[in-house]
Amino acid sequence: MISQLLEPKVDTTQVATHRKLLAAAAEVFAEVGFRAATVRQICERAGANIAAVNYHFGDKDALYAEVLKRAYAQALQKYPPDFGLPARATPEQRLRAFVRAFLLRIFDDGPHSHHGKLMAREMIEPTGALDGVVRHGIRPQADTLHDIVRELLGKGAGEKQIRLCSMSVVSQALFYHHCRPVVARMFPDMKFTAKQIEELAEHITRFSLAAIRGYAAAARK
């Protein structure tokens, strides 16, 4: 591997700290949010000095902005817009794929999977970066879902109705992340295992499909 021949040397000398800081910052920001995250905590996890953030990024805000910027790219790479579905998938299939991807993204605990958590954090605890997050992180997802729901509702559906139904879909998925401590306390057997996440995706999809079909049927009358 060429990368393995080149990177160690580069890594241990020049950009190692820069890279480690970004990784540690993404973790901490995703875990506790921008405000509760401390630069000391980030630097400690990165094995760097406290002044490293200032030297490499300027300040905490700029570090956060850089983390978000990289998260957009990671999301596109790990969860492509077409969900890996065949070209002519039904809207039902696409909704199922959307909900599943949305949940997996939020609950993915992998090393480079902070995109979903960062977006979700920004929603409930907005920072100055919210405008950028909406533009690059949230709006694209919303548009995708919008198209799916429009198709499901049929031609008679108005914009308002599509919006409301779209929000009803995402709200269900976000709930389990935002209110996880409460859910865990109310239902101790809910451990958010991979299997339980799949069940959740299946429920939200079925619940939403039934709701949208009922909506469409009521409008047709």
Next chain:
Amino acid sequence: MISQLLEPKVDTTQVATHRKLLAAAAEVFAEVGFRAATVRQICERAGANIAAVNYHFGDKDALYAEVLKRAYAQALQKYPPDFGLPARATPEQRLRAFVRAFLLRIFDDGPHSHHGKLMAREMIEPTGALDGVVRHGIRPQADTLHDIVRELLGKGAGEKQIRLCSMSVVSQALFYHHCRPVVARMFPDMKFTAKQIEELAEHITRFSLAAIRGYAAAARK
């Protein structure tokens, strides 16, 4: 009024600061959450000295606990468990009333209406008081909804299914509070007016009823 004859004297002398602190604290805690709220901000709004919190309540945590305790009582008073419905209301009517009351409670900006906001805050930013909040504030509501959903789903429904559907209902309502900044940015015409809240309640009710009916029908097969 007897209270008007008695209270002014008592108020301006002994318990005025105590009372003002509680009112100001409820406001601030509901607005920005426990962590972001500062003792200085609360005292300023109450027109009291910074040391007043320590003198009257001990510390910030105890003040918060007292605010929550009063909020439970206010909620019972302002939003009675039966929603003011007739004794033999249908589960559909009860679901509509539940959703409406839930939303109104969260978006009520009245002087003694912080219960909904405080509960919602505690869900996304739990404090040491979460156990008490779940026990006294959340669980009772969850049980009420649980009964409604069970009745809607019919006899064949399992506990798991009832739980999932119940959470799908509340998640939709909570979303508009938790993610209000994002919603407002995505849809600038959403100003959360009284009329829009009513429309929201109607949508969530219809969406959920259609979903639950579809669920029940699918299970019957």
Next chain:
DNA sequence: TGACATTTCAAACGCCTGTTTGAAACTGGC
């Protein structure tokens, strides 16, 4: 009015935060 208890107040405390400093350590090219 006088004596006692309650309540308020400005000021300071210790702690943690993000940020800055200037010197030390390290790097790569001559």
Next chain:
DNA sequence: GCCAGTTTCAAACAGGCGTTTGAAATGTCA
């Protein structure tokens, strides 16, 4: 080997936080 440029480091900075202090003001009752 040396030196300019880059990166790291311990230490300190200013500012905000919850909390404490002891004196001053206020209220209560004989």
